[in-house]
Amino acid sequence: MNIAILSRGESLYSTQSLFKAGEARNHDMEVLDTSMFTLSIENNVPALYYGDEIVDDIDAIIPRIGASNTYMGSSLVRHFEAMDVFTPVTAEAILQSRNKWTSFQILSMKKIPVPRTILGNVYDAKSTLKAFNNNPVIIKVLQGTHGAGVILAETYQSAISTIETLNTSNVRFVIQEYIAESKGADIRAIVVDGVIVAAMKRQSKEGEFRSNLHLGGSSEAVQLSPEESKIALGAAKTLKLGVCGVDILQSKRGPLILEVNSTPGLEGVETTTGIDISRSIIGYIERNKR
Ligand SMILES: Nc1ncnc2c1ncn2[C@@H]1O[C@H](COP(=O)(O)OP(=O)(O)OP(=O)(O)O)[C@@H](O)[C@H]1O
Ligand SMILES: [Mg+2]
Numbered sequence: 352m353n354i355a356i357l358s359r360g361e362s363l364y365s366t367q368s369l370f371k372a373g374e375a376r377n378h379d380m381e382v383l384d385t386s387m388f389t390l391s392i393e394n395n396v397p398a399l400y401y402g403d404e405i406v407d408d409i410d411a412i413i414p415r416i417g418a419s420n421t422y423m424g425s426s427l428v429r430h431f432e433a434m435d436v437f438t439p440v441t442a443e444a445i446l447q448s449r450n451k452w453t454s455f456q457i458l459s460m461k462k463i464p465v466p467r468t469i470l471g472n473v474y475d476a477k478s479t480l481k482a483f484n485n486n487p488v489i490i491k492v493l494q495g496t497h498g499a500g501v502i503l504a505e506t507y508q509s510a511i512s513t514i515e516t517l518n519t520s521n522v523r524f525v526i527q528e529y530i531a532e533s534k535g536a537d538i539r540a541i542v543v544d545g546v547i548v549a550a551m552k553r554q555s556k557e558g559e560f561r562s563n564l565h566l567g568g569s570s571e572a573v574q575l576s577p578e579e580s581k582i583a584l585g586a587a588k589t590l591k592l593g594v595c596g597v598d599i600l601q602s603k604r605g606p607l608i609l610e611v612n613s614t615p616g617l618e619g620v621e622t623t624t625g626i627d628i629s630r631s632i633i634g635y636i637e638r639n640k641r
Contacts, residue, residue, distance in 0.1 A: 358415040364618035372629035411437040418496040439593035471524035489527040498563035538599040542587040544635040549626040572624040
């Protein structure tokens with residue numbers, strides 16, 4: 352098969368890992384830079400160019416769409432879908448999962464547990480904070496990534512001033528219950544084609560509440576509990592993601608979905624667990640070839 356990895360970073364670990372996994376299965380792999388495409392609609396059908404060459408011989412794509420490239424990246428994925436090219440994650444699924452509020456709304460339709468969350472543009476910040484019993488809250492900007500844009504407001508005063516600052520700067524955000532009992536740890540599960548293929552627990556470094564590996568967190572392989580597996584698979588299915596990373600917080604009232612990532616980084620989880628996730632993704636594509 353001709354499989355194209357859509358990525359702006361040819362040398363990135365995840366891109367390389369997927370490339371090698373595809374080559375090992377004798378596929379013709381290529382990395383195509385999302386910024387080099389021209390999307391067009393001609394004679395009422397979609398046409399696609401890479402540089403000045405027409406693209407019409409690709410059987411499947413693996414989108415690796417970064418947060419800074421969501422609009423063009425998802426538009427490109429939709430173009431491939433219109434051309435009947437298989438993709439493990441659709442444009443719609445990328446867009447829905449990327450937004451930390453939209454994804455929670457959709458998960459709530461299937462009663463998948465998430466932390467109590469309120470969309471930021473609140474009519475009355477003071478009474479909104481009362482809903483959290485004046486406990487510390489997490490304030491998250493909706494476009495954040497790698498832990499940047501996640502604020503722990505420990506006091507009522509800092510929560511109010513943060514909300515006012517974000518409101519006057521026209522930044523979209525959510526206010527979220529702080530799950531203190533998870534003690535800076537969360538679980539990242541990778542789901543491929545309705546199966547949990549790998550999972551790790553991430554622990555934040557001393558003095559930090561965010562567990563992101565980019566922020567110095569550490570990680571170890573874990574086995575999910577039945578309840579954690581159920582909500583991780585439920586989240587992937589509800590958001591219609593054939594491949595995703597599901598982040599789970601362990602709270603007093605059971606596991607909660609924190610976010611679902613349509614372009615999960617593979618380096619941390621492959622090196623922590625020793626599992627070849629890229630191989631699973633290629634296998635999924637093989638089962639769905641056109
Ligand atoms: N409600 C919460 N309670 C406790 N800890 C939280 C909460 N929300 C976030 N955290 C911690 O902060 C980290 C970063 O938050 P989150 O995953 O929502 O944003 P992000 O990492 O910036 O987004 P992305 O994963 O898309 O890059 C989480 O991994 C978790 O450790
Ligand atoms: Mg995160």
